[in-house]
């Protein structure tokens with residue numbers, strides 16, 4: 001074990017050509033949404049199989065615009081998993097809607113479809129399943145519920161790059177899907193997002209909404225017969241356009257999209273093999289027919305004790321595991337291994353807790369995931385000795 005080694009939770013990995021690609025728009029002078037955004041969108045559609053890809057400023061704005069484009073508005077309810085990044089819920093709030101939390105399944109960390117139907121009311125308009133950490137939610141069950149109740153399905157695929165179900169990429173399974181290009185994601189543009197949809201009308205509305213409501217983009221105008229005339233604006237849209245600098249970086253990375261997914265899967269396979277005999281650590285697993293994208297490597301600490309505590313409602317036991325997990329995270333940090341809780345339980349964050357008068361134990365699996373999950377470092381470009389260091393340090397913990 002190398003004592004001085006320090007392994008980050010994630011590290012952006014860009015080739016010299018990818019870094020160079022950003023200079024192209026700088027040299028051409030076309031900096032805002034233009035030819036590079038179009039190229040990135042086309043590459044994204046080719047990789048995911050989505051008929052339409054619409055680049056935006058972040059996954060969060062993608063989620064917001066998706067709900068807005070579908071017609072979600074004040075007083076409407078949306079079902080959101082309690083364990084996700086806060087923005088899945090925030091966009092519902094921003095549109096004047098009401099967030100209805102659903103509990104998750106501790107095996108996948110994704111929304112548990114078994115709990116969804118009981119949450120549906122006459123005001124429910126949408127379900128926002130999240131494909132956490134690169135593993136698709138149970139879209140077959142979720143889509144069946146949505147169809148029965150005439151609901152929109154907006155996939156939060158922020159972490160979903162490379163995640164598939166029966167060979168179909170996430171983001172093509174609901175009405176829209178939204179991806180993130182934050183640096184902890186497999187493809188990064190610094191900040192940035194992509195909306196995918198197979199519905200041409202929704203795609204057209206999204207393109208307008210991201211661009212001040214304009215009926216025609218600047219690129220279309222410049223390539224058309226009368227570039228000197230401004231477009232009409234049939235609605236009051238937003239400015240959520242991605243820049244061509246960001247898109248150049250994204251498009252350049254898409255040339256090695258398949259190898260990025262393969263590399264991340266190989267890293268996960270190595271962890272799986274190294275930790276297979278540790279009964280105190282649940283490692284991520286893709287059910288048959290699911291392809292994992294491994295945006296991260298989320299584990300559950302002391303899974304037996306956690307499940308028992310969840311089943312019996314034993315808060316003391318859960319808290320004891322939580323304390324041991326925190327102590328272990330600290331020990332890992334001291335040995336140069338950065339970790340994080342996999343994500344947070346949104347119903348436990350003070351805004352949602354106070355507004356909706358929620359208690360942590362109302363969503364016991366989400367609470368347990370919040371308190372007892374741990375993500376280990378995984379990123380393409382990770383060196384073999386870095387991964388070995390993580391393996392050695394993890395395995396050195398006494399059970």
Ligand SMILES: Cc1ncc(COP(=O)(O)O)c(C=O)c1O
Pocket residue numbers: 058059060061084085087088130132156158159179180181182192193
């Ligand atoms: C599940 C989930 N949803 C939404 C987001 C927000 O993405 P962005 O930072 O691109 O807005 C994230 C970011 O980590 C996420 O993990």
